[in-house]
Amino acid sequence: MSKEKFDYFINGEKGKYEVVIGLEVHAQVLSNSKLFSGSSTKFGADPNKQVSLIDSAFPGMLPVINEECVKQAIRTGLGLNAKINNYSVFDRKNYFYADLPQGYQISQYKNPIVGEGKVLLDMPYGSKEIGIERLHLEQDAGKSIHDMDPSSTYVDLNRSGIALMEIVSKPHLRSPDEVNAYIKKLRTIMRYLGTCDGNMQEGSLRADVNVSVRKVGDKNFGTRCEIKNVNSIKFMQMAIEYEANRQVELLEDGKEIDQETRLFDTKKNETRSMRSKEDAHDYRYFPDPDLLPLKLEQKLIDDLKKSLPELPDNKKERFIQEYGLNSYEANVLVSEKEISDYYEEVAKLSDKKLAATWMMGDLFAMLNDKGLNISNSPISAKNFAELVQSIKSGEISGRIAKEVFEIMVESGDNPKKIIESKGMKQQSDPKQLEKMINEILLKNKDKVDQYKAGKEKLFGFFVGQVMKLSGGKANPQLTNEILKKLLKG
Amino acid sequence: MSNITNQSLSEILESIKSKKISSLELTQAYIKNIENAKKLNAFVTTTFDQALEYAKKFDNKPNNEQLLSGIPLAVKDLFCTENVKTTAGSNILNNFIPSYESTVTKNLWNNGAFLLGKLNCDEFAMGSSNETSFFGNVINPIGDHLVPGGSSGGSSSALAADLTPATIGTDTGGSIRQPASFTGTVGLKPTYGLCSRWGIVAFASSLDQAGPMTKTVNDCSIMLEAMSGFDDKDSTSINKKKETYSKNLKDNIKGLKIGIPKEYRVDNMPKEIDELWEKGKKILKDLGAQLIDISLPHTKYALPTYYIVAPAEASSNLARYDGVRYGYRSQKGKDLIEMYENTRSEGFGDEVKRRILIGTYVLSSGYYDAYYLKAQKVRQLIKKDFDDSFTKVDAILTPSTPSSAFKIGEKTNDPVSMYLNDIFTVPVNLAGLPALSLPAGLDKQGYPLGLQLIGKALDEQKILNIGYAFEKNCGYKNEIKKWWS
Structure with missing residues (x-):
């Protein structure tokens, strides 16, 4: 830095x-x-x-x-x-x-x-x-x-x-x-x-x-x-x-x-x-x-x-060591004891780094927006951890996660339940995706030709089509891979 | 029955216990005496109705197991008494009715006594003649032209005139012992911290101590036992087991070592004080005590030290009387500062103002080190003198005062000569020790003179015992003609 x-x-x-x-x-x-x-x-x-x-x-x-x-x-x-x-x-x-x-x-x-x-x-x-x-x-x-x-x-x-x-x-x-x-x-x-x-x-x-x-x-x-x-x-x-x-x-x-x-x-x-x-x-x-x-x-x-709690300077060091955070992240997350407690609970149940990113991004923005503190956050640490895990495991994409997050704020519901009931699960089945992508490529033959002729910017167009057709649920990483493969062929 | 009020507290207690007299009769007898003694001006407030009511209640259901069963008592008007006006002898508290009871008076009431009235005193206990009271000077029953001593002058006067069977005062620099000496009565200043200061209008916090004023040493031990004790509301209160002074009172003092400090033979001391001291020594010697010459080399600095420390603390303690929350408030003045100035100018008397000024001065930046700090250092030396002496002796015998009761008005315009009256008493306050003043004889005018026994910290029992033995062998008796009634 x-x-x-x-x-x-x-x-x-x-x-x-x-x-x-x-x-x-x-x-x-x-x-x-x-x-x-x-x-x-x-x-x-x-x-x-x-x-x-x-x-x-x-x-x-x-x-x-x-x-x-x-x-x-x-x-x-x-x-x-x-x-x-x-x-x-x-x-x-x-x-x-x-x-x-x-x-x-x-x-x-x-x-x-x-x-x-x-x-x-x-x-x-x-x-x-x-x-x-x-x-x-x-x-x-x-x-x-x-x-x-x-x-x-x-x-x-x-x-x-x-x-x-x-x-x-x-x-x-x-x-x-x-x-x-x-x-x-x-x-x-x-x-x-x-x-x-x-x-x-x-x-x-x-x-x-x-x-x-x-x-x-x-x-x-x-x-x-x-x-x-x-x-x-x-x-x-x-x-x-x-x-x-x-x-x-x-x-x-x-x-x-x-x-x-x-x-x-x-x-x-x-x-x-x-x-x-x-x-x-x-x-x-x-x-x-x-x-x-x-x-x-x-x-x-x-x-x-002896009975003093862990103080912010020590906690910051520990966060860097234990959770692999950078100094800036650690600083923000130890700035309030309640925030650090929340973070630790989330980090225990999910990806430590991703948890920090999501907390400091969407969660803090939402709390700030609503004039709330972490201690009266509408999203419990446990639910937040589940959301982070769903992103990490690829069950939902980051974009879908933002939607799930919104619903969690409104309802206080568990993210698994929301993903389940709203069918928001990411499409990660390669066969199904391949089928969908093939259909798109067939429908847009002219664009495929242009792409192959060197207009590589069109790659974004194909991704967009996949997302549109899948209702945003297509696993973006997988989509990229399959698209590249099929466009080569 | 007609002369019950002549008797000592312990004799009266016997009469109550044996039902020779009822608490009501006793109370009525005192009320009669008080009403006939208005000339003495010993009372600021009387509480006859509530006293009579309490006495009746007691008689209906007597509890004779208490130290002060059925005894009406008047107390110095420095003790806050619940729902009874408490003035500290000052205009600034002229209208002040506390909603609380001082720990010391509460202890008395818990031991079966009840309030007869509030006794006049020097304003905020600042004085040695009871002439600084807003409610006028008090007269010594010994003679109509004499001061009763101060600041507990209402207490000494009322006690000597049989207006209360015993009483309590406060002693910051001699305010119990000097008036006791002037009226031929017994007065004890206990060890600092033995009696709670909670609920006593403060004069100088590190010196103030409440104590009993009685006709006999035995009475004194009873009162001390009743009023003393640890109080967690006073941070300077001593946490120790309560003693039973009266039960343990013994007159055998054989072998005790009595120190005679040479520094207490001051220049221009009347010959009769010296003779009194000699008489005291002889009595104790005849009782088997051993007299030992000692030296308290810093004694001569005690009075100046006291007149720095006490006013310094007072100047701060009295800052709360500002007319804002309670007490007197001047109606003059157009802003806060003027309200303060007028309230305090009109509310306080000259002696109080003098001491506030001295105290403010010695604490001021630039003067603090030269006065207050130095005084604190000297105070330690004075204390050390006593500590050193008490490795050699059991108690110290000195005169209580350098003279007998003086005339009303005699020293009013000469504060230094007034302050000199405390010369034998203030060292004890500075050292926090207990000291007992005992009536020991008369001067050639026939006015009482007292001797003082100083003890080690918390050694009240020993000086009471010595005093008890002394009293039996001294033959002093107050002969007061009730010229006022």
Whole structure:
């Protein structure tokens, strides 16, 4: 496979700039209850229906760590090939806001639960390693609703206290495409692990994006701006694009970049200053005296490591080895755990390579068309495998298979049954085919003569006639062979 | 019967068990006392109707198997009580009625006691004289011009004035022991983590600890037994087997080693405090204990350390009082920030604001290392001093306070002199240790003075035993004329 070259640069009059990006991804932990209270974490409940006295910070209420959330953070850390810290500390990040009931967010500051790790990206120009700086656990805030009433703000605390993992990357990303690949990879890993559902529409995955630019070849980083709380990959990419160009323009004009926090306006497609460094909050972090430091037994970490599912990078390797797929196919088929499971079930019962081709072609196209996921595919893995086998064995042709596939989508029926009842079986009996072809050749004597005189393009015409007469069921390979033989004679 | 309320909790319990008096009669006697003692301003809220109802219920079906069978109790207004207003002595919680019961009070009720009312205290337990309460200062029954100590001043006053047979307070830097000392009563700050903090309005989380305030050491052991215990709702609660302090109370202290720390002899300490300390040493020595001179070299840093750590935690703990969800909300202000500013300006008193400011300052970027971080390091050294000493001694004897009860208003405009009142009590909180304040004598004005016994972590039984023996041989008795009724 020929590799493309990395080419995301911004050209100015004074030089060529590269974009340096680091992400702080906030991933909602998959858990039944919140980080420090027993309230439910289900999405979509009526406002303030999933709020305990702890989440709403009543006097005398105390946080108690949810063990499952801790395990989820460890699992995620292991999935990011990261160091798990046996000792970590919860700190208070102090600031006032109406949807922050305690007046502080419980987070981890100096001692996070997970240290350095890495994520591997498959880019068209080769694979690229993105360093992870750290992962820490923290509480989500509630939600302020400003548009329900002209003079009041409403607050919904359902989200208040839900566990988040903040995953901080090193400034290793260099383009919006890499950001796209990075977020998707993180999402895939966490979905494999079952630690975050990665649902960006529901806000389970959001990111703060740090962007700076520098001339190609410069060793030092430029001044960065942080774009807060972007909740879709598309917006992240747009924001980076805008922000990087804004910064280059400033530099080209000989101006300086202010280190600041910016917001991305999705309507105007631009970033806007939110607060400068001078106005930055002093969060007055200090260890939360209501919580003891989190001390993890090595055994717990080891046990969790042993029970981890196979992760996408490993699975990809295995797919290449075991199923003879190429890197691209393997990549696509491991991109979701459910897809890989489906593929493996199909591959076990049918031709591995053909199964991959058909899955990535017709099956994905259909799912995409209908807005479905693999897990609610109208075609079961078993039926799909049978379809693949019918093609492989020559029972039906690829063209007929597409028809069978359509019927399977509509009816959910078994392909054998469809082929049987609709008489779609391929005509593979050489004698019958020969008879049919002879009839065609007799009827088109003039064309046979032309063919023999050198007009070989007419071969396609004869094939077409065979297919027409057989209702498309003639085995194409056999038809070719017989036709060639008879036309020679 | 008329003087039942003069008696100790254990004597009253006997009377209830032997049916010499009914719970209803007892409750009525206290209600009468309380109604006659409004001048003391010890109560913020009374719950007479529900107390009488509970007493009747108890009398109809007495269960005498409990530690506190049929006993009405008033508690510090820092404990959240279900459906009963809980103010923490602050305007900002002036209208706050919790829907939940603190673990400690629930433990008391589960042991047969019931609520008589909520006792005044310094605002958010910040004070040493009960003068910072939004509900006005409390008066010491010892004299109408004296403070009852703080922050559990309503508790000490009510106890000494026979308005409750026993009570509970909280102690962050001395808030149980100092008011006990000022009123001639017994006060215990347990080991940090022995009593759950769940449902107690927080002041400084790493220091706060609830404890009993009683007339006798035996009462103290009964109350501690009833209120303590592991609570999985408090992450700092100690998971250990429950002890039966009262059953195990012994007055034989022969051979125990009592440490006398030289650093507790501070400059300008009144002579009578020194004499009291000498008296205490002699009593223990005569009982067969061995006195050992020890050194707690970092003691002098305890007060400054405390006044960094406690306000730092408080500044964060009190951030939740913002007028958004409960409590007082100012009607002034045109946006969220102004609402916060007005609510907190109007809701908090001066001392609370002072400590929020100090706390915010010491946690600020650029100052954190010099103040908060350094204070945490010193705190470890203070703790280590105690750890080292406890390899040599069983308990440590010190004065409880550097003076007897002072006059109302005397220190109001001098916070540092007010803070100095905690000089003997704060090291114990910083180290998380248990300490018992015992009434030990009177100064020349006739005001009570206390001595403090400090124990190893979770060694409550030992200091109670020493206190029990001390009490029997000290001969101290509170003689309070009921001048207010």
